[in-house]
Each structure stands twice: as structure tokens, then as C-alpha cells.
Amino acid sequence: MADNVTPRVRVPREASAGDVVSIRTLISHPMESGQRRDGDGNVIPRSIINRFTCDFNGENVIDVTMEPSISTNPYFQFSAVVNETGTFNFTWYDDDGSVYEETADITVA
Numbered sequence: 001m002a003d004n005v006t007p008r009v010r011v012p013r014e015a016s017a018g019d020v021v022s023i024r025t026l027i028s029h030p031m032e033s034g035q036r037r038d039g040d041g042n043v044i045p046r047s048i049i050n051r052f053t054c055d056f057n058g059e060n061v062i063d064v065t066m067e068p069s070i071s072t073n074p075y076f077q078f079s080a081v082v083n084e085t086g087t088f089n090f091t092w093y094d095d096d097g098s099v100y101e102e103t104a105d106i107t108v109a
Contacts, residue, residue, distance in 0.1 A: 005029050019081070020081050021106065027049060027092050031049065048070065048094075050065065051064065055091075062078055085108045088104045089102075
């Protein structure tokens with residue numbers, strides 16, 4: 001498990017039915033590509049977040065596969081249409097098998 005991995009999300013708390021809301025996510029992670037060497041010349045093993053998903057009330061909103069060229073602390077901003085009150089579920093999958101999850105509720109008036 002990578003050290004100090006912290007997922008963060010920002011979702012509006014309220015919206016009107018049919019609104020397009022902006023969602024921002026960031027996960028702090030070193031995203032080691034597996035192509036660098038340490039001071040002794042040994043390859044530093046690959047350790048990246050390889051997949052990110054977001055679901056709203058059980059329906060998939062976005063599913064992203066990440067490759068070693070992605071930057072440290074991957075950040076995503078995307079939009080979603082909300083027609084009902086619910087919960088966004090965010091999941092990040094690490095090469096080491098760790099899974100990081102976060103949720104955010106939104107109320108639709």
C-alpha cells in the first residue's frame with residue numbers, strides 16, 4: 001500500500017433536477033511509473049492508481065483506465081447530469097490491490 005494516499009472529492013451539495021454539475025476529484029499518490037531507478041541503480045517498482053470509477057446511485061458515470069505516464073496525484077474534473085437526490089461513489093484501484101473509496105451526497109430540489 002502506498003503511503004499517505006488521500007482521496008478528495010468536490011461535489012455541489014444541492015442542485016435542481018436536470019442540472020449539469022461539475023465534479024472534481026484528486027487522490028494524493030506517488031504514481032511511480034516503474035521506469036526510474038533508485039540511487040543504487042535498481043528499478044523502482046511500478047505503483048500507480050490504474051483505474052478510477054464514479055457511480056451515481058449505482059449507475060456508472062465515468063470509468064477511467066490510467067497508465068504509467070499519468071502524473072503524480074491524478075486529478076479529474078468532469079460533469080454529470082443529476083435528476084434525483086443521491087450519492088456519488090468514487091473508487092480508485094491501486095496496483096498493489098488497495099482500493100480507495102469516497103462518497104458525496106447531493107440533494108436535488
